Amino acid sequence: MAEFLQQFVNGLAVGGIYALIALGYTMVYGVLKLINFAHGDLFTIGAYLGLTLLTSFGLADRVGPGVAVLLLVVMVMGFVAVIGIILERVAYRPLRNSPRLSAVVSALGASIFFQNAVMLIYGARFRVYPQNLLPKISLNLLGIYIPLVKILVLVVCVIMMVGLYLFIQRTTIGTAIRAAAIDQEAARLVGINVDGVITLVFIIGPALGGLAGLMVGILYGQIKFTMGWIYGLKAFTAAILGGIGNIPGAMLGGLILGVVEALGSAYISIAWKDAIAFCVLILILVVKPTGLLGERVAEKV
Amino acid sequence: MLLQVVDLKVSYGNIEALHGINLEIKKGEIVTILGANGAGKSTTLMTISGLLKPTHGAIYFDKIPLHKMPAHEIVKLGISQVPEGRRIFGTLTVKENLTLGAFTCKDRTKLRKNEEWIYELFPILAERRDQLAGTLSGGEQQMLAIARSLMSDPSILLLDEPSLGLAPLLVKSIFQALKEINRQGVTILLVEQNARAALRLAHRGYVMELGRIVIADTAENLLANPEVRQAYLGG
Numbered sequence: 133m134a135e136f137l138q139q140f141v142n143g144l145a146v147g148g149i150y151a152l153i154a155l156g157y158t159m160v161y162g163v164l165k166l167i168n169f170a171h172g173d174l175f176t177i178g179a180y181l182g183l184t185l186l187t188s189f190g191l192a193d194r195v196g197p198g199v200a201v202l203l204l205v206v207m208v209m210g211f212v213a214v215i216g217i218i219l220e221r222v223a224y225r226p227l228r229n230s231p232r233l234s235a236v237v238s239a240l241g242a243s244i245f246f247q248n249a250v251m252l253i254y255g256a257r258f259r260v261y262p263q264n265l266l267p268k269i270s271l272n273l274l275g276i277y278i279p280l281v282k283i284l285v286l287v288v289c290v291i292m293m294v295g296l297y298l299f300i301q302r303t304t305i306g307t308a309i310r311a312a313a314i315d316q317e318a319a320r321l322v323g324i325n326v327d328g329v330i331t332l333v334f335i336i337g338p339a340l341g342g343l344a345g346l347m348v349g350i351l352y353g354q355i356k357f358t359m360g361w362i363y364g365l366k367a368f369t370a371a372i373l374g375g376i377g378n379i380p381g382a383m384l385g386g387l388i389l390g391v392v393e394a395l396g397s398a399y400i401s402i403a404w405k406d407a408i409a410f411c412v413l414i415l416i417l418v419v420k421p422t423g424l425l426g427e428r429v430a431e432k433v
Numbered sequence: 434m435l436l437q438v439v440d441l442k443v444s445y446g447n448i449e450a451l452h453g454i455n456l457e458i459k460k461g462e463i464v465t466i467l468g469a470n471g472a473g474k475s476t477t478l479m480t481i482s483g484l485l486k487p488t489h490g491a492i493y494f495d496k497i498p499l500h501k502m503p504a505h506e507i508v509k510l511g512i513s514q515v516p517e518g519r520r521i522f523g524t525l526t527v528k529e530n531l532t533l534g535a536f537t538c539k540d541r542t543k544l545r546k547n548e549e550w551i552y553e554l555f556p557i558l559a560e561r562r563d564q565l566a567g568t569l570s571g572g573e574q575q576m577l578a579i580a581r582s583l584m585s586d587p588s589i590l591l592l593d594e595p596s597l598g599l600a601p602l603l604v605k606s607i608f609q610a611l612k613e614i615n616r617q618g619v620t621i622l623l624v625e626q627n628a629r630a631a632l633r634l635a636h637r638g639y640v641m642e643l644g645r646i647v648i649a650d651t652a653e654n655l656l657a658n659p660e661v662r663q664a665y666l667g668g
């Protein structure tokens with residue numbers, strides 16, 4: 133039982149990270165019907181930016197670990213959001229009225245550009261996060277020991293998801309984002325600035341993706357310029373799992389994927405970890421092609 | 434003149450759909466545009482609302498040029514459209530649809546008053562407030578579409594075939610609502626295939642054919658016009 137709980141919590145932490153990345157895919161898909169292939173690389177940039185802030189500026193030594201982590205979160209999210217805005221302006225907006233395939237090619241190009249930029253700046257080898265950032269203690273919860281850092285990651289993920297959920301569901305701007313995802317023209321006819329909504333989505337998605345990168349750095353201590361590929365793929369899987377375009381779906385999909393992966397590698401085989409994730413995807417898509425929460429109501433005409 | 438369309442030309446790609454049309458609507462009027470499928474009625478409304486941009490000509494609202502303005506700014510000026518096919522947000526609730534209708538309106542007391550008026554006009558919407566809009570019946574969806582566009586407190590309402598696909602009784606109640614809306618001071622530009630009902634409601638009308646205005650007259654004269662009777666009123 134303890135082993136199970138341990139793996140379950142591990143799964144939740146990783147799943148939370150998948151979920152944060154998945155939100156970026158799903159929100160962009162919602163309003164633009166475009167898979168932002170560069171999203172995984174924004175995640176990578178978040179991880180490397182965190183590294184730079186920690187090592188070059190010695191953030192942790194100057195202000196102490198607690199404030200340092202908070203500052204890191206804010207700065208990484210802000211900076212990656214700016215890159216997100218630029219990405220949309222440069223790579224996607226000029227192609228808004230072009231055939232869908234042009235935007236897809238542009239997305240792939242942006243991904244390659246970001247990945248190579250990170251490699252040229254930071255090098256192709258693994259980089260390590262400072263190990264002394266957070267105190268290496270574990271908390272005893274329900275009879276299992278969970279490292280503080282894992283709890284922190286989980287808490288941050290939950291705060292972000294709940295915050296985003298409330299923003300999207302309860303505020304007028306959030307409702308406008310959902311409306312723009314349903315019907316852009318109708319949204320413009322009620323006075324919503326759809327370009328503004330798209331910019332907002334390219335702030336929120338990349339900010340959360342960058343944050344996820346930072347948390348992977350803090351959690352595992354190792355980062356590499358290609359890390360965005362596999363995390364991006366998993367998060368994309370999570371978004372499809374939950375129903376692409378659906379925001380709560382991306383959260384749910386991420387958490388499920390993380391937990392299934394963790395339990396699968398503990399009880400079946402760690403070598404099959406990735407395969408298990410994709411088996412889950414295939415299984416769910418066979419049973420429910422729209423994903424878990426996709427398209428709850430068909431529109432009557 | 435509240436709304437003035439001057440020599441408007443609009444194209445889809447290389448194909449010109451409007452070949453220079455002129456319209457004038459005075460404050461407080463109900464004006465209808467009649468025309469067969471493909472005449473260019475929806476194109477006209479979409480261009481007034483700013484979703485399409487003209488290649489030539491101009492649109493003025495209270496002397497303010499609209500033809501270069503983005504759609505969301507046009508709504509802010511007080512021009513609201515009920516688009517063809519309703520286009521309500523099906524996976525949002527009725528209440529959320531109405532909230533978005535008032536997206537440009539920041540005055541809270543005005544908003545509340547508007548909401549009250551709308552629930553008075555369409556009581557069924559009050560009952561269905563928390564239901565997803567996509568689960569409403571066709572008639573209720575049309576009411577919601579009209580209600581949503583009224584939430585922005587418009588001075589002119591553009592309606593694109595609000596009677597489409599509705600049973601005669603429902604059409605009657607929609608047209609009654611339009612009359613009431615107009616009585617409250619909202620100017621109306623109504624595109625309709627149901628020419629008889631539209632002409633009975635309207636003060637004036639335009640007949641459109643293949644991207645041109647071919648007749649402009651009072652509703653009374655149009656109802657009596659043999660050509661119009663032949664083509665749009667079934668003889």
Ligand SMILES: Nc1ncnc2c1ncn2[C@@H]1O[C@H](COP(=O)(O)OP(=O)(O)OP(=O)(O)O)[C@@H](O)[C@H]1O
Nearest residue numbers: 445448450468469470471472473474475476477517
């Ligand atoms: N998105 C589009 N792309 C290309 N051509 C279009 C488009 N929309 C309309 N058209 C063309 O423009 C012309 C006018 O169409 P419009 O929709 O304005 O007509 P309408 O009078 O509203 O017709 P209906 O009564 O069927 O709604 C038609 O010839 C139509 O084929």
Ligand SMILES: [Mg+2]
Nearest residue numbers: 474475476517
């Ligand atoms: Mg039409």
